[in-house]
Amino acid sequence: MHDRISDETELIQAYLAPLAAAGALGLADDAALVSVEPDSELVVSTDPIRAGVHFFPDDDPRDIAWKALAVNVSDLIAKGAVPIGYTMALALPEAPLKSWMKAFSAGLGAAQAAFGCELFGGDCDRADGPLSIAITAFGSVPRGRFVQRTTARAGDHVFITGTIGDAALGLKLRQRGDVYGAAVSPGHADALIQRYLRPAPNLKAIDIVRRFATAALDVSDGLIQDAARLARGAKSALVIPAAAVPLSAAALSVVESHPAAIQTVVSGGDDFEVLFAVAPETVPGMRAAAHACSLPVHLLGILAPGDGVILTGASGQPMALETTGYDHFRGT
């Protein structure tokens, strides 16, 4: 039960090779082959996660592995790309327990199955510092159909998939057991923490983004900050009524009992939903298509001449924000 893995070959062959794509040659080569259809382009994204920053060292290894892949798949989806696979560089502070590695590879396998992609290669080092998982994900998009984040225009309607704030509230619960001292029912607490541990980017958004989005990005660093990126790219301003931010039942109960929690909701990040702009004339078609595939989409606001993003309260007054989102570099 408490055996540790003895070398890199064992780690790769026993735990990772079963996850490998055909082009990865059983992970027994220095590189792997990715085939791209002739009428498609490859989309690449790199988003590493590290213990103490993006997850807790004692999180379930199934969840850590899932999150490592999910945060990268989220970037692909927001560009309209279908996931193909990924490479992974693992930096482990010590030789892992076999039981840990078994659970980690099971979590990766579950995420691969959920997101439709395979392992194309990687590297495992023992290194000082926190556990780090650096995944580079590949997806494919029909030639010329990659959706940028800077190509929306004033007048476009801005939508968000799913619900916002669950993961950020879940993180607070995971860190200290409460959110601003507010009472959270066990069922709601569990739902929020699960969103933090197992982000669930929605593959259904790929088709909607490809067909209708004038610009898109995933919300990972906080809704307000990511909305500001979309608005800046469109050289436009965006007013988001707080009431337009879609909340899960769990998040709604927290915000109702403690209104200041909206700050965490709109700036906490880790949502991994897609924020996208749609030209007004195609909004009805987009809504119908999203409804047809059961993808929840919510209107946040309309891009207008100007700049900046403002969150407004019930009477339309701008709300002061403590922070707009996460800076990877400052850590705040």
Added chain:
Amino acid sequence: MHDRISDETELIQAYLAPLAAAGALGLADDAALVSVEPDSELVVSTDPIRAGVHFFPDDDPRDIAWKALAVNVSDLIAKGAVPIGYTMALALPEAPLKSWMKAFSAGLGAAQAAFGCELFGGDCDRADGPLSIAITAFGSVPRGRFVQRTTARAGDHVFITGTIGDAALGLKLRQRGDVYGAAVSPGHADALIQRYLRPAPNLKAIDIVRRFATAALDVSDGLIQDAARLARGAKSALVIPAAAVPLSAAALSVVESHPAAIQTVVSGGDDFEVLFAVAPETVPGMRAAAHACSLPVHLLGILAPGDGVILTGASGQPMALETTGYDHFRGT
């Protein structure tokens, strides 16, 4: 002079965006586009480097950046792939000095120019632990022409490009100023240390590997260990006379004055040369082609029935090896 970089946006826009490929959209998106010719396949490789393992924290940032890209390009070359570009995940223990980041990006720029590739995206985090640079490199190979490491056969001749052992001897010099107490002239010492600091995978090998290799890999973990991988893939044995291992003038002078240094030469790693097998009937053609493009190639031995790799001394006796090479995981 001692200003530090204040946030991720400054780091990316001021220092990395000038290195970006067109498909990387100025590094202002979550993902990038890689175009692959319809008759080509994409080759991917991931090889991170970390302070304290692959370089010294006080190495010149130009050299650190160069090495981070070079070790990945080396994998592509050995597969017969032409480098296209790379993504990079930087984990920095503290906000870097602007002067450090300027030198680092200059080193990356020099390596990009030397190897013909561009930056397609990345991620910068501040994280506890040593400086880590995780690069995933992309190359292209004509469809069906990727060269594996396991496809040689008994009877094939095994060649190596360039010279072996320089970087490993350079590392010893960098660590403690001497190699086994042997006197090394300043000129030779500098040459060896430079090979450690600035590995120089040779793009000329791409065409030779594509046209003639039955199997190939780069030598990064030690010649004997990497030769054993080639031999194992061929279900064959390989006898390498120590005298057949090509040495630079600097390495030769060290080995002549201290014969035990051959241990470091054949197992030290960091060579980033290409080890490849050639069917006997195509050896003359390969030699002519290598000569025509000024690629130095040297015969190490011939794959024979059996298994394992043996290094032999002047009278043909097997030499005992202290270690066969580097295990990333055990660190020995």
